[in-house]
Amino acid sequence: MKFLLVEDNPDLAQAICSRMSLAGHVIDHAANLDETQAFVETGEYDLILLDIMLPDGDGRSFLKRHRASDLDTPVIVLTARSEISDRIDSLDLGADDYITKPFDHAELEARCRAVLRRKFGKAQTTIMVGDVTFDPVSGHVSVGDKAVTLRNRELRLLELFLNAPGQIFSKQKLTDRLFSYDDTVSENAIEVYVGRLRKHLGASSLKITTLRGMGYRLDHHE
Amino acid sequence: MNSPASSGSLRVRLSAWLIGGAAVLGLILFFAVRSYATDVAQKGQDQILAAAAASILDAARLTDGTVDLDMPYAAFSMLNTSSDDRVFYAIRQDGTFLSGYADLPDQASRFETVAYNGANVRSVFAERRLIGVNGPSVVSITLAQTQDGLSETLSQISRNAALLGLGFFVLAAGLSYWVTSWTVGQLSRLTASVTRRGPADLSPFERPVPAEMLPLVGSLNSLMGRLDGSLQRSEDFIAEAAHRVRTPLATVRSYAEVTLQRVDKEENRSAMRSMIRAIDESSRAAGQLLDHAMIAFRADHLTRDPLDLVDLVKEQVMRLTPVADMKDIDLSLFGDDQVPYSGDPILIQNAVRNLIDNALKYSPAERTVTITVASKPTPNIEVCDQGPGIAESELQTVSGRFARGKNAIGTVGSGLGLTIVGDVAMAHGGQLTLSNRPQGGLCARLSL
Numbered sequence: 001m002k003f004l005l006v007e008d009n010p011d012l013a014q015a016i017c018s019r020m021s022l023a024g025h026v027i028d029h030a031a032n033l034d035e036t037q038a039f040v041e042t043g044e045y046d047l048i049l050l051d052i053m054l055p056d057g058d059g060r061s062f063l064k065r066h067r068a069s070d071l072d073t074p075v076i077v078l079t080a081r082s083e084i085s086d087r088i089d090s091l092d093l094g095a096d097d098y099i100t101k102p103f104d105h106a107e108l109e110a111r112c113r114a115v116l117r118r119k120f121g122k123a124q125t126t127i128m129v130g131d132v133t134f135d136p137v138s139g140h141v142s143v144g145d146k147a148v149t150l151r152n153r154e155l156r157l158l159e160l161f162l163n164a165p166g167q168i169f170s171k172q173k174l175t176d177r178l179f180s181y182d183d184t185v186s187e188n189a190i191e192v193y194v195g196r197l198r199k200h201l202g203a204s205s206l207k208i209t210t211l212r213g214m215g216y217r218l219d220h221h222e
Numbered sequence: 223m224n225s226p227a228s229s230g231s232l233r234v235r236l237s238a239w240l241i242g243g244a245a246v247l248g249l250i251l252f253f254a255v256r257s258y259a260t261d262v263a264q265k266g267q268d269q270i271l272a273a274a275a276a277s278i279l280d281a282a283r284l285t286d287g288t289v290d291l292d293m294p295y296a297a298f299s300m301l302n303t304s305s306d307d308r309v310f311y312a313i314r315q316d317g318t319f320l321s322g323y324a325d326l327p328d329q330a331s332r333f334e335t336v337a338y339n340g341a342n343v344r345s346v347f348a349e350r351r352l353i354g355v356n357g358p359s360v361v362s363i364t365l366a367q368t369q370d371g372l373s374e375t376l377s378q379i380s381r382n383a384a385l386l387g388l389g390f391f392v393l394a395a396g397l398s399y400w401v402t403s404w405t406v407g408q409l410s411r412l413t414a415s416v417t418r419r420g421p422a423d424l425s426p427f428e429r430p431v432p433a434e435m436l437p438l439v440g441s442l443n444s445l446m447g448r449l450d451g452s453l454q455r456s457e458d459f460i461a462e463a464a465h466r467v468r469t470p471l472a473t474v475r476s477y478a479e480v481t482l483q484r485v486d487k488e489e490n491r492s493a494m495r496s497m498i499r500a501i502d503e504s505s506r507a508a509g510q511l512l513d514h515a516m517i518a519f520r521a522d523h524l525t526r527d528p529l530d531l532v533d534l535v536k537e538q539v540m541r542l543t544p545v546a547d548m549k550d551i552d553l554s555l556f557g558d559d560q561v562p563y564s565g566d567p568i569l570i571q572n573a574v575r576n577l578i579d580n581a582l583k584y585s586p587a588e589r590t591v592t593i594t595v596a597s598k599p600t601p602n603i604e605v606c607d608q609g610p611g612i613a614e615s616e617l618q619t620v621s622g623r624f625a626r627g628k629n630a631i632g633t634v635g636s637g638l639g640l641t642i643v644g645d646v647a648m649a650h651g652g653q654l655t656l657s658n659r660p661q662g663g664l665c666a667r668l669s670l
Binding site for chain 2: 009011012015016018019022053078080097100101102103104105106107110111113114151152153170172173176177180181
């Protein structure tokens with residue numbers, strides 16, 4: 001997905017950018033309202049992540065202008081204030097969702113997907129590896145011509161593998177991506193999900209290989 | 223809120239003083255009128271007595287050393303009264319009794335009131351020097367009259383004076399009651415318009431008030447102004463403080479996530495995980511402390527807006543669905559189509575979010591959290607999970623401030639979530655009840 005991040009704190013902006021690119025997203029960063037306007041006019045974004053407190057004005061005024069223009073890029077507000085007070089103004093001003101800092105990136109991604117799903121129903125680009133097609137926004141997966149229904153964690157596991165076929169993922173890494181940090185999960189929990197995914201992909205040209213002591217890898221057989 | 227001690231009622235005190243004053247003035251009026259009337263009446267009788275005495279003495283002639291006196295009829299007709307007062311007289315020549323009532327005492331002063339013959343009489347004393355052939359001789363008269371007529375007049379005047387005083391008193395009392403009510407009414411109107419205001423309305427009073435109340439309203443307005451300013455400042459301060467704390471926390475958390483994905487060594491990874499958990503813990507605690515403070519304030523000044531609980535819960539469910547999805551938990555909403563209620567939407571939203579948040583934290587993956595909104599017996603929202611539940615012994619204590627159940631070990635939380643829900647319930651006159659389901663899991667019911 002392609003994001004525009006509007007955030008005046010350079011450290012946080014850089015941290016979010018590295019985290020997002022690591023997850024395979026493209027992200028541009030604007031530090032103030034002027035830059036934001038320039039980016040919005042020239043680039044096309046799937047989503048705008050907007051900080052409310054900016055040095056040259058309130059993010060809410062941008063939100064108002066943005067809603068008045070004919071652009072329908074969804075906006076998720078990043079707020080540092082308490083949930084209650086900001087919820088009122090940002091949602092009233094036309095934000096599609098909001099998330100409080102500090103946030104879990106997995107939750108941010110989940111919210112982005114939910115917003116895009118609500119707004120457009122499906123992603124503009126689907127991922128295709130072998131005979132498996134995956135729409136990261138709607139969560140539709142098809143193996144060949146057959147649609148397969150997967151639960152959320154299975155989808156995200158599949159997404160991880162599809163984004164990097166041939167790469168080895170350790171069990172621990174997968175666990176960290178799939179479960180939130182306050183879940184207490186045994187390392188074996190991931191085996192259950194890999195097992196289910198294998199079953200779903202049964203008839204396809206993709207295969208999840210277990211590498212003893214190292215983890216898993218998605219292999220593509222012609 | 224503690225109410226200030228009362229130093230007595232202004233209305234009662236003002237009425238008491240005004241009515242008491244009117245009573246005293248009425249009495250003074252009564253006595254003044256009566257004593258003036260008495261004086262005038264007495265003077266009238268005295269003048270008649272003096273005139274009668276003078277005309278009797280006028281008729282005296284001295285012939286060969288003896289007094290010759292023809293009682294003039296006019297003298298007695300002058301003394302006629304409607305109540306047939308009796309008249310007594312004694313005529314003496316050079317101190318020797320000549321005629322009349324011998325026992326009528328002589329007197330030193332001209333007018334006197336004395337007791338005679340079993341009644342009070344007013345008597346006048348007059349004398350005349352007659353010059354005869356054998357030298358001068360002094361004729362004196364003591365003329366007395368009973369006072370029946372006078373006292374009848376007096377009692378009539380007293381009655382009228384009493385009626386006048388009473389009328390004056392009643393009129394004055396009525397006026398003071400009206401004036402007191404009007405004055406106190408001004409204060410009550412000011413009080414009512416202060417009380418009617420919503421919690422957020424700190425604008426100054428504009429309506430005209432009596433000049434004497436201007437300083438009070440002035441001070442009130444300046445107090446409101448300062449309060450508004452300090453609330454605004456503290457709100458800005460909290461927002462700024464939260465911003466200052468949470469932005470770097472967000473930086474640290476994002477970098478920690480990045481690092482966690484890059485490092486392979488297990489001990490580094492577990493350090494990173496602990497770090498992320500600690501950040502979540504602190505930001506959550508900070509957020510809930512702010513929420514709790516805000517909720518305590520709003521609960522003290524509860525505003526009730528008409529709202530639909532189903533709409534409100536639906537919005538929270540939609541907002542939390544992405545979080546539930548991440549854990550493969552389904553949120554399902556049951557119950558009535560519409561549950562109208564009147565309450566503080568921000569408080570109830572917060573309570574509902576806390577309840578669903580809690581259920582999501584303790585519910586195992588791939589289970590359902592059921593949310594039921596019903597209007598009977600009282601409007602209520604019930605959130606049930608399929609998690610481990612809470613030990614029966616902890617059901618009562620777990621909603622206390624900073625209290626957490628034994629099952630909560632290993633889960634991020636501040637121990638304020640259920641406290642907030644309980645406070646919201648209490649502010650709306652309802653309650654929070656926790657119960658374990660027979661098939662496992664906890665049900666939290668917020669009754670309003």
